[in-house]
Amino acid sequence: MDKIAVLIPCYNESKTIKKVITDFKRVLPNAVIYVYDNNSSDNTAEIAANAGAIVRHEYQQGKGNVIRRMFREIDAECYIMTDGDDTYPAEFAPQMVKNVLEKNADMVVGDRLSSTYFTENKRPFHNLGNSLVRKAINIIFKTSIKDIMTGYRAFSYQFVKSFPVLSKGFEIETEMSIHAVDKNMFVSNVVIEYRDRPEGSESKLNTYSDGAKVLMTIVKLFKSYRPMIFFGIIAFILAALSVAFFIPVVLEFTQTGLVSRFPTLIMCGFVIIAALLSFFSGTILQIIRQKDRQDFEMVLHEIEDRKTRKKEYDKEVR
Incomplete structure (x- = not known):
């Protein structure tokens, strides 16, 4: 069992994956870094392996499918989940790990919305969508999670091994948040800085179709959990x-x-x-x-x- 495992789901992130791995190796030198390649058509997997990460593959397309594979295969006392696009600074990872290992948090949310997200993110509908989803879930489920859809999180072993992954795509983050609230797990928030993707790196998130999936996920989970x-x-x-x-x-x-x-x-x-x-x-x-x-x-x-x-x-x- 690893002490700390850094989980990076990747799809065509050849421009940024080396920097992400290098940054996390610097701030968490004792962590084991896993990159799960999700049918990339570029050389993401090769670059990740050369940078010192353990590279594995998930052949069912979709971030939810990748996370399901990660959670099944990896055992660790603390998990850090981040994206391979270099939008989440690694410098905040030690505090997130500390909250899990020393304060017994089950899930630590990397809160972008309380810092630089609205100025760094150049897609206005993403800003609106994140705000609406956060307000809807906090009202419906009576919680105070600051960022529902962030991809930067830390988890305990108990959370990872008890979380039933049902979503296939980007709605997985919403599912995680609602699961933690419903099961009365200890959720803490760490304010992080957010930076937009570097030039030449393209988002895999479709504003409208993925936004609709997130909203449908909220309705389904509301029906199931309340x-x-x-x-x-x-x-x-x-x-x-x-x-x-x-x-x-x-x-x-x-x-x-x-x-x-x-x-x-x-x-x-x-x-x-x-x-x-x-x-x-x-x-x-x-x-x-x-x-x-x-x-x-x-x-x-x-x-x-x-x-x-x-x-x-x-x-x-x-």
Whole structure:
């Protein structure tokens, strides 16, 4: 088991990967640096290997797929995840590692949005999207994570080995943030500087399509992690619509003793039934969620035992 593992997912980062590796080797000399190449068409993998990194490959395209592979294969007491585009300064890594190893943080977020991101990033829709996503998640999940979509993070062994990677692409960071909040893991924020990509280096993030995927991920995770609220809102809307259309029918009946709008009356009945079904669906799913959280705590105990056994085995081998 490594003490510190630096994880760098890469796709066509030949212009910057050598500098990223060199910088992290300088500030974390005892760390093991892993570069996972994701079907690059340039010589990213060769440059990374020559710079002293351990190079591995993930052949399913997408950042989420790469991180899934990394988390499965690498065992470490502390993980640093960064990008290969040299937008995240390595100088902040020691503080992030310290928060994990000494303060027992499960996830440390490299907060770009509180420093230079909005001035360095030249894509205004990215700025708007990051702000909207941060506000939406902090409101929905009642948290205070400063940067939801940053690619610069540190993790504990417990987080990495208990995190179920479902996303395939760039929405993975949003999934990580919500998972940490939902499972009551200790999340800390470290303000970092952000620098835009150097000239000639191109972003792999599509503002509109990847932004839409992130928003859909938030909705899906909201439904999965807060089912009572999600289905409760649907139930309230349906019930309100049913009552709104039912009132004129009742008023007419009280005045004339007749019901002339039977289709409206029947539809109101179906809509209120749908509202009740939504409410009870949320209630049942909330009970299941509570049981899942209890089971998750037991999984954390098993992961901690596994970590202890690995460390003891490494001592015996040495």
